[in-house]
Amino acid sequence: MTGHVKQIAVTGAAGQICYSLLFRIARGELYGPRQPISLRLLDLPQVQPALRGVVMELEDGAFPLLADVAVTDDARLAFRDIDAAILVGSRPRSKGMERRDLLATNAEIFRLQGRALNDVAKLDAKVLVVGNPANTNAMILSEHAPEFPSENITSMIRLDHNRALAQLARKALVGLEEIKGLVVWGNHSPTMFVDWSHATVAGRPLADIVADHDWYHKTLIPQVARRGTAVIEARGASSAASAANAAIDHMRDWINGSGGDWVSMGLCSDGSYGIPEGLFCGSPAICAEGQYARVADLKIRGYARVMLDRTVAELIEEREAVRALVS
Numbered sequence: 001m002t003g004h005v006k007q008i009a010v011t012g013a014a015g016q017i018c019y020s021l022l023f024r025i026a027r028g029e030l031y032g033p034r035q036p037i038s039l040r041l042l043d044l045p046q047v048q049p050a051l052r053g054v055v056m057e058l059e060d061g062a063f064p065l066l067a068d069v070a071v072t073d074d075a076r077l078a079f080r081d082i083d084a085a086i087l088v089g090s091r092p093r094s095k096g097m098e099r100r101d102l103l104a105t106n107a108e109i110f111r112l113q114g115r116a117l118n119d120v121a122k123l124d125a126k127v128l129v130v131g132n133p134a135n136t137n138a139m140i141l142s143e144h145a146p147e148f149p150s151e152n153i154t155s156m157i158r159l160d161h162n163r164a165l166a167q168l169a170r171k172a173l174v175g176l177e178e179i180k181g182l183v184v185w186g187n188h189s190p191t192m193f194v195d196w197s198h199a200t201v202a203g204r205p206l207a208d209i210v211a212d213h214d215w216y217h218k219t220l221i222p223q224v225a226r227r228g229t230a231v232i233e234a235r236g237a238s239s240a241a242s243a244a245n246a247a248i249d250h251m252r253d254w255i256n257g258s259g260g261d262w263v264s265m266g267l268c269s270d271g272s273y274g275i276p277e278g279l280f281c282g283s284p285a286i287c288a289e290g291q292y293a294r295v296a297d298l299k300i301r302g303y304a305r306v307m308l309d310r311t312v313a314e315l316i317e318e319r320e321a322v323r324a325l326v327s
């Protein structure tokens with residue numbers, strides 16, 4: 001086994017996403033089968049009894065890599081000297097709400113957690129924001145953690161990427177792993193843009209293989225955009241196991257590499273692609289050796305430009321709305 005135990009903070013640990021996520025982390029799905037880990041579970045004081053039940057079940061899993069589990073309702077204890085954090089803790093939406101309706105409720109959580117991250121986390125910790133509206137929450141977190149590198153804070157758009165990948169592979173009659181160069185740009189909201197203009201299968205444009213532009217515009221894009229709503233309508237609760245799966249995919253690739261493939265990650269904009277600096281925007285990246293590199297210099301024209309501008313405009317609107325709420 002590798003010597004140093006990796007410290008992983010997970011917030012919202014008593015909630016439904018974590019009921020899947022924690023057990024997969026405990027099996028070693030983030031850091032691999034030789035790396036011992038320690039979990040720092042954060043949730044509100046009123047759910048600590050439920051959280052103790054989750055800890056019992058983690059013990060009962062007899063996970064060889066799980067060195068230790070600590071529970072707390074104090075972000076400063078949870079984030080001290082961590083290697084990674086997955087910030088799930090926040091309110092989910094229910095039927096009839098959009099994710100942006102959660103802004104007022106959840107913004108304060110990320111303001112306080114930003115401060116804690118700033119004060120106690122190691123500067124190389126990798127942070128993923130899952131709680132909605134994930135992009136704007138990541139921005140709030142980053143703005144309230146001025147000494148913590150903004151490039152180490154990311155937001156989750158991987159669930160949308162996975163949703164698009166699954167539908168495209170089915171339509172093109174190819175394996176999921178054969179599709180390269182897919183991107184989901186923008187906000188994790190109905191304005192997100194599934195961009196297949198760079199996607200290929202064995203070097204051939206995916207669009208030529210599918211050969212159905214109408215399906216792409218009228219079925220795929222709206223279906224991925226509204227998938228979270230469809231799950232809420234069907235299940236009566238928001239996506240949980242698939243969200244946990246996407247969080248694992250995002251962090252595992254960031255830590256271990258994406259094997260040269262593009263993945264979609266919510267990244268703090270450096271101003272490229274006309275995305276204002278500081279906004280967290282779904283963007284293409286390649287991960288290697290514990291780092292990600294934004295895929296640069298793609299040509300974004302015509303329909304893609306309109307769609308990217310539309311989702312960026314929504315991120316700007318959310319930023320303005322949140323400025324009025326959190327200072």
Ligand SMILES: NC(=O)C1=CN([C@@H]2O[C@H](COP(=O)(O)OP(=O)(O)OC[C@H]3O[C@@H](n4cnc5c(N)ncnc54)[C@H](O)[C@@H]3O)[C@@H](O)[C@H]2O)C=CC1
Nearest residue numbers: 012014015016017043089090091092130131132134156243
């Ligand atoms: N980015 C994405 O792709 C996705 C994001 N989500 C979002 O993830 C979030 C969590 O979803 P679920 O687990 O289904 O919700 P849930 O309601 O089952 O669990 C949320 C947990 O967060 C806890 N919590 C609330 N405030 C907290 C705070 N200040 N500190 C720590 N914990 C706190 C609650 O006590 C609860 O245990 C929601 O905002 C949901 O919309 C869900 C699916 C996909």
Ligand SMILES: O=C([O-])CC(=O)C(=O)O
Nearest residue numbers: 093132159228229238239
């Ligand atoms: O739709 C929601 O509220 C939960 C979520 O983010 C998703 O399933 O993509």
